[in-house]
Amino acid sequence: MGFESAVQMGKYMKARGFDWSDEIDNYAPVGTPVEGDEEPAVDVVAEFSSDSPDMMAANVMPxxxxxxxxPILIWMDRHRDQFVALLNTGTESQAQIPRYTVPGQLTTKxxxxxxxxxQLVQDFSREKNVRQRDIFEIALLEFFRRHGYAKEVEALLSL
Known part of the structure; x- marks a missing residue:
C-alpha cells in the first residue's frame, strides 16, 4: 500500500482515528466498542422518569x-458547555482570520x-490584505473540518 513499514502504516491509521485491536486482529475506530464490550444505548427521555429527583424538584404540573x-431541558443543561461551544461556532471575531501552514508542493488549480x-474574493483579499490562495486554503480546510474530514485535516496539518 506504499508504506515503508508497519510502524508508518500504524501512524497513518492513528492519525485517521483508528487503533489496532488485538481482539479483532484489525484496525478499529477509536472509541468503538469491541464485540461484547457494547454499552447499552441511553434513552435521554427515559433517563428521567416522572418520579426522578430532577422531575420532582421541578414541581411541574403532570x-x-x-x-x-x-427531561430534554435537564439533559441539555447538563451538557450546557457543549451547546454553547456549538452555538458559538462561526461567531468568532471577523478580524481574526485563521492561518494554516499546509505542507507539500504547490500546484495550480x-x-x-x-x-x-x-469579485468578492478579490475585494476581500485586497481589503483584508490576505492572499487569494490563503482564502481558498482556509475555506477548503474549514469546509473539510465541518463536513466529516476533521481527522484528515488534522493529519495533513501535523505532517
Missing amino acids: GSVLQRYL SVHMASSLA
Missing part, C-alpha cells in the same frame, strides 16, 4: 407541555465560479 420537555463570487 400532563403539562413543560413536563414532556423537561483552475476553478470556474460566478464572476460575482470571484
